[in-house]
Amino acid sequence: xxxxxxxxxxxxxxxxxxxxxxxxxxxxxxxxxxxxxxxxxxxxxxxxxxxxxxxxxxxxxxxxxxxxxxxxxxxxxxxxxxxxxxxxxxxxxxxxxxxxxxxxxxxxxxxxxxxxxxxxxxxxxxxxxxxxxxxxxxxxxxxxxxxxxxxxxxxxxxxxxxxxxxxxxxxxxxxxxxxxxxxxxxxxxxxxxxxxxxxxxxxxxxxxxxxxxxxxxxxxxxxxxxxxxxxxxxxxxxxxxxxxxxxxxxxxxxxxxxxxxxxxxxxxxxxxxxxxxxxxxxxxxxxxxxxxxxxxxxxxxxxxxxxxxxxxxxxxxxxxx
Numbered sequence: 604x605x606x607x608x609x610x611x612x613x614x615x616x617x618x619x620x621x622x623x624x625x626x627x628x629x630x631x632x633x634x635x636x637x638x639x640x641x642x643x644x645x646x647x648x649x650x651x652x653x654x655x656x657x658x659x660x661x662x663x664x665x666x667x668x669x670x671x672x673x674x675x676x677x678x679x680x681x682x683x684x685x686x687x688x689x690x691x692x693x694x695x696x697x698x699x700x701x702x703x704x705x706x707x708x709x710x711x712x713x714x715x716x717x718x719x720x721x722x723x724x725x726x727x728x729x730x731x732x733x734x735x736x737x738x739x740x741x742x743x744x745x746x747x748x749x750x751x752x753x754x755x756x757x758x759x760x761x762x763x764x765x766x767x768x769x770x771x772x773x774x775x776x777x778x779x780x781x782x783x784x785x786x787x788x789x790x791x792x793x794x795x796x797x798x799x800x801x802x803x804x805x806x807x808x809x810x811x812x813x814x815x816x817x818x819x820x821x822x823x824x825x826x827x828x829x830x831x832x833x834x835x836x837x838x839x840x841x842x843x844x845x846x847x848x849x850x851x852x853x854x855x856x857x858x859x860x861x862x863x864x865x866x867x868x869x870x871x872x873x874x875x876x877x878x879x880x881x882x883x884x885x886x887x888x889x890x891x892x893x894x895x896x897x898x899x900x901x902x903x904x905x906x907x908x909x910x911x912x913x914x915x916x917x918x919x920x921x922x923x924x
Contacts, residue, residue: 846889
C-alpha cells in the first residue's frame with residue numbers, strides 16, 4: 604500500500620497486490636486527513652481523561668469507605684461511653700440513697716433535692732465546638748455526654764464531701780451507732796417478703812384507710828427474729844392487736860417493737876441485748892392474717908419508716924428475699 608500527496612492538497616492511497624489483481628486507489632482530501640488525526644488525538648485525550656477520572660473516583664471511594672468505617676467505630680465507641688455514663692449515674696443514685704440513710708443514722712440534716720441532683724464543684728465545663736467536624740447527630744450526642752459527665756462529677760464531689768462529714772459524725776458517736784437500728788429483724792438467708800409497708804393503707808380487717816406505723820415482714824412460722832440494735836428489753840407482753848411482742852429501748856430516743864411473735868420470748872425486762880441477737884420467733888399471734896413480724900421504729904417518740912434504718916447488703920425490700 605502506498606500513500607502519496609498531490610500538489611492540489613489531496614492524499615492518494617494506492618493498494619497494489621503483490622501477486623496479480625487490480626490496483627486500487629483512494630483519494631482523501633487534506634482536510635479529511637487532518638480531521639482523522641485530530642479525531643484520533645481527541646479519542647486518546649478522552650480515554651486518558653476517563654482513566655484519570657476513574658482513578659480519582661476509585662481513590663475517593665476508598666477514602667469514603669475508610670471514613671464510613673471510622674465513623675462507625677466512633678459511633679460504637681460513643682455508644683459505649685454513653686452506656687458507661689448511664690451505669691455510673693445509676694451507681695451514684697444508689698450511693699445517694701445510701702448517703703440519705705446514713706445521714707439519718709448519723710443524725711445529720713439532709714440536703715435539698717436540687718443540691719443532691721446538681722452536686723457541687725467548679726463552673727460548668729465547656730463542651731468543644733463540634734460544628735462542621737462531625738454530623739449533627741454525633742455533635743448532639745457528644746454535647747449531651749459532656750453535660751452528663753459534668754453532672755456526674757458534681758454529684759460525686761457532693762457525695763465525697765457528704766461521706767466525709769458522715770464519717771466524722773459516726774466516729775464521734777460509736778455508741779449511738781451501735782444503739783441505732785440498722786439491720787432487718789429477720790435473717791437475710793431465709794424466704795421473706797414485705798407484706799405491708801409503712802404509711803397509709805386499707806386495713807385488711809376493716810377495709811378502712813388507716814396509718815400503718817411499721818412494716819410487716821412475712822415468712823415462715825418460727826423464723827428467728829433479731830434485735831436490730833443494742834438495747835435494753837423494755838417490754839415482753841401480749842397485746843390484742845399485735846399479739847406477743849417485745850419492745851427494746853436503744854437509748855438516744857430510739858425504740859423498736861417486734862409484734863405477732865410465736866409466744867412470749869424467754870427475755871426479762873431490763874435485760875441487755877445486742878444487735879443480731881435472737882429475741883423471739885415469727886408467729887401469727889394477735890390480729891394477723893398469717894405468720895409475720897410487725898416491725899416498728901420510734902425516734903424521739905414518733906414512728907419512722909423502718910426501711911430508712913435497714914442497711915443489710917443485698918437486702919431487697921421490694922418483693923422480699
